[in-house]
Amino acid sequence: MKEHSPALSPAERYIGIGELARESGCKPETVRYYERIGLLPSAPRNEGNQRRYTASAVRRLTFIRHARDFGFSVEAVRELLQMADYPAMPCEEVDTLAKHHLAEVEARLARLTAVRDELQRMINQCAGGNIGQCHIIDVLSDHRLCHQAGPHGGADVIG
Amino acid sequence: MKEHSPALSPAERYIGIGELARESGCKPETVRYYERIGLLPSAPRNEGNQRRYTASAVRRLTFIRHARDFGFSVEAVRELLQMADYPAMPCEEVDTLAKHHLAEVEARLARLTAVRDELQRMINQCAGGNIGQCHIIDVLSDHRLCHQAGPHGGADVIG
DNA sequence: CTTGAACCTCTAGTCGCTACAGGTATTACG
DNA sequence: CGTAATACCTGTAGCGACTAGAGGTTCAAG
Structure with a gap:
């Protein structure tokens, strides 16, 4: 068994940490770091204990990188992420x-x-x-x- | 005996680390740190093992602080200090x-x-x-x- | 002589990663 | 199927430039 879940739609395709990193413009070490400090949720693992990501992780990480590029601190990014998770709240x-x-x-x-x-x-x-x-x-x-x-x-x- | 050397001229008056820090705009911790990393020479001590400084230390530390304020890295400051020590060299x-x-x-x-x-x-x-x-x-x-x-x-x- | 400020050393923490070391998993090729 | 290259894993230590604290000593004033 290669992946954790069977029968995934193309939109739910799993990728590894390397591809995630490439697609969002940072390094695998940084992704693991963001997970450790709680900016990214703990990624699900495959049978060999490797992290598997979906498109939503790419979006979240892109958001993080972009906010960091703007010079927001990690703590500010954490707050921005929380806010972004509640689209109905006033901005x-x-x-x-x-x-x-x-x-x-x-x-x-x-x-x-x-x-x-x-x-x-x-x-x-x-x-x-x-x-x-x-x-x-x-x-x-x-x-x-x-x-x-x-x-x-x-x-x-x-x- | 209060000070290490007897009969000092007013220009050679010794001051403590607190006064040095105040006069050059940084904290005693930072002064000790600069000594540790070799930006400042090891200061002579009085009998109670406390650092004593002269006006030349004030000048050197002011130079350091000022260069740091300009955003020069510590390594760049180290080089600038070396150069400043040889006034006859081409600039x-x-x-x-x-x-x-x-x-x-x-x-x-x-x-x-x-x-x-x-x-x-x-x-x-x-x-x-x-x-x-x-x-x-x-x-x-x-x-x-x-x-x-x-x-x-x-x-x-x-x- | 006592009090309190200033000083001492040593260690650890800050921020946001980055770079190992030493191991395991996956993948591509023959 | 075996092997080799690559990607991944954890855990720890390092960067720069300080800063903060613990726990102790010395100094200066009253």
Whole structure:
């Protein structure tokens, strides 16, 4: 017996973790990871203990990957998935989550833009002499040479 | 004996890790971490085994923090520090490092901008009904609804 | 001399995967 | 049918750059 269930419609065709991963743009390890942390339900297994997936798993995983690509955290994706599971609910919460995320993205953009401008200034002002005269090292050594108002915001907050 | 060395000039005054951290804008834990990974040299200790720092440590740590604020990786900072230690060397390498980093920042900016635009579009098109009709969920479910050319680039690459 | 803040080391946790190691299952070919 | 390549399994450890906590010591002020 190759598959767990007999007589499947084409729409219910089972695929392995590799094909699922290919179709949704991630790696098998990541799929198993998502299962472990509960983003994907535990997949049914065939007789040889290998995970079998249907088209609905492809859809769910595609949703996850896409939301992750947009920069939503795994926890946010978890909430989005819960919401997506109840199509009759008002979409207010989805909207709120998306707006909150947009605000974060805009904040990061602002910081990153400031950093880019400052980096450009640093580089443009480097006359190409030796390190002792190098404007880049100067700026890094002394925040006052920086055109920013305050601190840039901490490394983790930049990216 | 309170301090390790007698008769210090005011410029050589010793401070503790807390004051160093305050003056350079990070936490004592981070200072110890930087020492552990070799960004800061092992600090001399007083008789009670506590780290004592001079103004040069403040300068070095400020340099580190500032470079990190600009988004340079710890490894890049390590290289910058080495270069800064040799002021007579040509600043070509510093320039290259900075330019390379600028290119990365610009790439991130481009991706983040694309994400912001798409998020804005998603949110604007949400009519406020229920989740079944929600454009945000639609876009996340189906990449074809996205105005992007290709994939956004993977979550880690966004920030 | 006592109290409380600051300091010490060591370990483990964060986030979102990714990469092994060491084994089993499936599949394609001859 | 046998074999070899590939895909899959579990479990654990690693990445980067810290951060947090436990459990203890030292310092500085009153």
